[in-house]
Amino acid sequence: MDEGKSLNFIEQIIEDDLESGKHSSIVTRFPPEPNGYLHLGHAKSICLNFGIAKKYGGHCNLRFDDTNPEKEDVEYVDSILEDVKWLGFEWEGAPRYASDYFEQLFELAVNLIKKGKAYVDEQSAEQISATRGTPTRPGEESPFRNRPADESLSQFLAMREGKFKTGERVLRAKIDMASPNMHMRDPILYRIKHAEHHRTGNEWCIYPNYDFAHGQSDSIEHVTHSLCTLEFEVHRPLYNWIIETLGIYPSRQIEFARLNLTYTIMSKRKLLELVQGGHVIGWDDPRMPTLSGIRRRGYTPEAVRNFADKIGIAKRDNLIDVALLEHSIREDLNKKSPRRFGILDPIKVIITNYSKDDTEMMSAVNNPEDETAGMREMPFSNEIYIEQSDFMEDPPKKFFRLGPGTEVRLKYAYIIKCEDYKKNPETGKVEEIYCSYDPQTRSGSDTSGKKVKGTLGWVSAQHAVDAEIRLYDRLFLTEDLNDIEDDFRNHLNPDSLKVLNNAKLEPSLSIAKPGDQFQFERQGYFIADNDSTSNQLVFNRTVTLRDSWGKIQQKG
Numbered sequence: 001m002d003e004g005k006s007l008n009f010i011e012q013i014i015e016d017d018l019e020s021g022k023h024s025s026i027v028t029r030f031p032p033e034p035n036g037y038l039h040l041g042h043a044k045s046i047c048l049n050f051g052i053a054k055k056y057g058g059h060c061n062l063r064f065d066d067t068n069p070e071k072e073d074v075e076y077v078d079s080i081l082e083d084v085k086w087l088g089f090e091w092e093g094a095p096r097y098a099s100d101y102f103e104q105l106f107e108l109a110v111n112l113i114k115k116g117k118a119y120v121d122e123q124s125a126e127q128i129s130a131t132r133g134t135p136t137r138p139g140e141e142s143p144f145r146n147r148p149a150d151e152s153l154s155q156f157l158a159m160r161e162g163k164f165k166t167g168e169r170v171l172r173a174k175i176d177m178a179s180p181n182m183h184m185r186d187p188i189l190y191r192i193k194h195a196e197h198h199r200t201g202n203e204w205c206i207y208p209n210y211d212f213a214h215g216q217s218d219s220i221e222h223v224t225h226s227l228c229t230l231e232f233e234v235h236r237p238l239y240n241w242i243i244e245t246l247g248i249y250p251s252r253q254i255e256f257a258r259l260n261l262t263y264t265i266m267s268k269r270k271l272l273e274l275v276q277g278g279h280v281i282g283w284d285d286p287r288m289p290t291l292s293g294i295r296r297r298g299y300t301p302e303a304v305r306n307f308a309d310k311i312g313i314a315k316r317d318n319l320i321d322v323a324l325l326e327h328s329i330r331e332d333l334n335k336k337s338p339r340r341f342g343i344l345d346p347i348k349v350i351i352t353n354y355s356k357d358d359t360e361m362m363s364a365v366n367n368p369e370d371e372t373a374g375m376r377e378m379p380f381s382n383e384i385y386i387e388q389s390d391f392m393e394d395p396p397k398k399f400f401r402l403g404p405g406t407e408v409r410l411k412y413a414y415i416i417k418c419e420d421y422k423k424n425p426e427t428g429k430v431e432e433i434y435c436s437y438d439p440q441t442r443s444g445s446d447t448s449g450k451k452v453k454g455t456l457g458w459v460s461a462q463h464a465v466d467a468e469i470r471l472y473d474r475l476f477l478t479e480d481l482n483d484i485e486d487d488f489r490n491h492l493n494p495d496s497l498k499v500l501n502n503a504k505l506e507p508s509l510s511i512a513k514p515g516d517q518f519q520f521e522r523q524g525y526f527i528a529d530n531d532s533t534s535n536q537l538v539f540n541r542t543v544t545l546r547d548s549w550g551k552i553q554q555k556g
Helices: 009-020 040-055 074-087 098-114 125-130 149-160 210-220 230-246 268-276 291-297 301-311 322-336 507-511 548-555
Strands: 027-030 059-064 118-121 170-173 188-192 206-208 225-229 252-256 346-351 360-365 375-380 383-387 407-410 415-423 430-438 465-472 497-505 517-520 524-528 537-543
Touching: 009 040, 009 225, 009 252, 027 040, 027 225, 040 059, 040 074, 040 225, 040 291, 040 301, 059 074, 059 098, 074 291, 074 301, 098 118, 098 149, 098 170, 098 188, 098 206, 098 210, 098 230, 118 149, 149 170, 149 188, 170 230, 188 210, 206 210, 210 230, 225 230, 230 252, 291 537, 301 322, 322 517, 322 524, 322 537, 346 497, 375 507, 465 507, 497 507
Parallel strands: 027 059, 225 252, 346 430, 465 537
Antiparallel strands: 118 170, 170 188, 188 206, 346 383, 360 375, 407 415, 415 430, 465 497, 517 524, 524 537
């Protein structure tokens, strides 16, 4: 974090706590549930929790809140570990798990029962739901609410021993069925679930609810500041009630606004629906806002951290323009990405006065933003590829590219002039362009004195490398997906992926490995995909060079 920046409200609280002597050191935690892959919203929380700990010389725990064996998987645990490391953060000690504390949590529940503050309820889930009341109408007390503590304890022990079926018993806190806060109306603390847990196997058949395990795990770890998103604000009175009732370490919960991003879904449940419904190829589809997805698309950890820093920490929910995220990755890749030529929609240009037998090597700059990046050599021959869009038969006045009788410079090479072209007699589409070149206009030693306004990218046809290019765009067409009333899948962008199978790349890209990143000049930023093989290069577009989306939306 930038020391010169003003403090956000969480930092102010922490500094006040340190100054007053309430805490001598800071402990935070990042507590994901291993029931899906992390997304950009989690990245904001990771940057906050680990960043706060680092700034104040404390430490941050990584803890998996693994209390629902029906939805959790080792695959998700492994992906989360990888994502946190990828973002550049290190947790304190070994990864922790709520399941590490199952015995302690069980004993805390027993203590609540003995204090007369929890009871075993035999009502069905439907009955409990029906008697909770509404925000304007009090709930109804369970007929089991005032059963003796010894009886509830006996029932709770029997629950642990597996003597009941799933759903036959629950443990509820005994608080206030008339509370205006629905979470305080005798909330369920434990449920029976006969399901194998990814770490404890079949050792347990009762599992603490998230609200019970989460706050108490913070307390067990002596987390000083438990940083949560705003939806947990209404849960805070319950956490505090349990802490005070049991007399355990009081972690302080502080809520901040979650990340809401335009054209983006931030829900693990909905992202899972996209995966299971075949709308994307998996959790790491480059259109997904998951960290594995944006990593595969070419986003860097530096760009994500800078984005998190730019949006800051707020007390109220707001909607962040995804263009700011795209700006962050452009800003990062512009500094570090080698430049290359990639012709995505090629058309052949034949230079009629250049010998078929000659090949020259042209010197090209690797990165004008990095003087240490040096130069590379590009072969030039009498047949080259340029972009289809760089030629027009009848160009308008301000079309500074190639047209009949016009001249353009081939970057790092020569000035060429269009003399003629050939069209397909059946489709009417231009197939080949015939040009002449001026040998006095070689880049770096031009003696012609000619001035041209257009400069084109190109690739020698003889030396070009074939590649598949995947052009990714935003997954959704609707700006604010929090404000829709119908199925979110109705808002999917049908053009979020376009695959080009005939791209021609400069030969230096033949040795690109998965994960290598480049700027294809005038095209955008690209990363070699994991699907690349020795026989087939595959590149994903990370982002365009400029924000073309905003212009399209304005025209629309």
